[in-house]
Every structure is written in C-alpha cells, then in structure tokens.
Amino acid sequence: DGGITQSPKYLFRKEGQNVTLSCEQNLNHDAMYWYRQDPGQGLRLIYYSQIVNDFQKGDIAEGYSVSREKKESFPLTVTSAQKNPTAFYLCASSQGDNEQFFGPGTRLTVL
C-alpha cells in the first residue's frame, strides 16, 4: 500500500530540547511539505521540498529545520528556538502541483 507515514503519533518533550519528527512516503512523489496546525487556525506551511537535496522556507520556518537527503524522507526538527512548539504537525507529499496527500500527523506537546 502506498502512503505517508509519520511517527510517533504523540510526542512529549521537555522545554529546551530539540526533537525530530519523521515523515516517510512510498508514493514516489517529488514534493514534500511540513505544516503546523493549531486550534482554530488553518494549516500553516513550515518548509517544503520539491526535489531531493533542496528545500525552501514556508511562512513560519523560524525555529524549525529540515533535510531532504532521500526522496522518501523529509524529517522535521523542532529546535529550542521555536517559541511555541506545542501543535499538531502534518507532513504531505505531491507529484508536481497535484493534490497533496497527508500523513496521519504527530501531536507534539512540550512540557
């Protein structure tokens, strides 16, 4: 079955710690995206990557970092510089500018 996986589903971290969220897809899509969703807010774009070894900042990239060393993988690191990291994080992929397919999400809580 083709799809996008994110792990873990729930993640708890202490304030000041960096944490890396995983995102893997086997859809052979070139483009991958990271969004953040807060209650009452729309999805906001953090970073996106259109091809391997290349990525661009989205609207709210501060305090986050990514890498795209493999086509299948696009991990997101939430650094201690992110002021309010508690949120629902969604990874997506697409082939070109077609519809984006989303992973199940990771709910990050910083204590």
Place this chain on the structure above:
Amino acid sequence: GQNIDQPTEMTATEGAIVQINCTYQTSGFNGLFWYQQHAGEAPTFLSYNVLDGLEEKGRFSSFLSRSKGYSYLLLKELQMKDSASYLCAVKSWGAGSYQLTFGKGTKLSVIP
C-alpha cells in the same frame, strides 16, 4: 499576500443539503482544493477546481467563480459521518513554485 475566508462553524440536519462557502483574495491563482478533516486526523482530498463551474463527485460538489474569488462545497444527503472540518485551499504560483494556502476550516456538525 493570500487571504481566505470560510465560516468557522455550521450545523445541519442528517439527510439535508449544506453549502460551505469560501472567498479568497490571492495573486497568481491556479486552482482551489477542498479537503475534509476529521478531528485529530489527516486532511483527505475531496475536490479540485481550476476552471469556473461546478464539479460533481457523488454526494459532494464544488463550485468556482474566479472573477468573484468565490467557491463553495455542496454536501447532499448529509450523513452523521460527514461531521468534520472542511478546508478550502488555494493554489497559487509565486517565487518559482506552487504553494497551497489553507483557510482556517469550517467545522460542520451533522445532527439527527
């Protein structure tokens, strides 16, 4: 910049029809998506409009008017499982790539 407006919440009765509106102001418009998102889950694709008019897909239809910056999602024969948030997302071209900008979503509650 991009600006997308949707009603925050709507309530409708099982078996009825509901229309969820979305208005947008954007540069480089290149299409509009509707997604469904159940609480705590990933958004799933419902429809895509790039030309003016109505696209029908089973119980769901989506309409676009580019000149008015307006779209709606029409849900017929509502079922309890249709209770979810519905996200309007505008695709636009800028800075050498396509991007999606999402509205805040409309939370639909279907009541018996």
